[in-house]
Amino acid sequence: MPELPDVEVYRRYLETTSLHQPIRRVEVESPGVLANTSPTGLARAIRKRAFEAADRHGKYLFAGLSDGGWLVFHFGMTGFLRYFQGEDPPGHTRCLISFDNDAHLAYVLPRKLGRIALADTRQDFIAEKQLGPDALAVDRDSFRQLAASHHGGVKAWLMNQSILAGIGNVYSDEILFQAGIHPLCKMEQLTPSHLDRLHNATTEVLSAAIDAEADPQKMPASFLLPRRRRGGRCPRCGGKVERLRAAGRSAWICPGCQQCPGA
């Protein structure tokens, strides 16, 4: 589920498994996943170097190379990393990085919707992708300012990576549920106090999801996320959750607990 919390878990995984080991070889099984390079370009950029840092911005994972460059991973809807030794790569491995110590890092992407890119600096990449600030790095006043310059539905706003980076369909539902706000509310309807509730919910939901290692089973009992399915019940009022269309996606809500201000 690669939204901000999932990618943060991947970042920690990369950091604990894959730093400081020289890279011996790179095999690209699906060249289509390379965004701005080729298999030989990728090999030239990372072979004989090591990952020295693991950073994240929104849904993007940055692996810092010993020469100062960056390898950037995006995971689409289904991707993940797997570090292993002495066994076969997982199915749907699209790129395999092998280290001098005979361990391997697999970039696994069943649906091929993610991408690997090279970047000179994180800032260059973030600017080129026109990403907004990381959703966990925005304070109350900045959050209000970002809200003031937009119209349209609040769920679409939360998921717009150019405004806030890192929130996708699942966590936008959770944030709106925790804030008690309906996904189709217009930004211009939200009062400063609603925006503060939304900001608090954003910070708390993303932090709690990271603490739960992005595993729905470990999340707080107050979370809607594990009940986000047909027949699910609201953890707050026990009512049935409902599905509707918002921002071109399925949005799950508790109609009793989520309203627009003034409605």
Next chain:
DNA sequence: AGGTATGTTAATTG
């Protein structure tokens, strides 16, 4: 068989 799926981008329409 058809609908749905955690993302991004491009095209289209209002």
Next chain:
DNA sequence: GCAATTAACATACC
């Protein structure tokens, strides 16, 4: 220019 909608991408699961 902005907001909303749809299609496309590729694959898996119900």
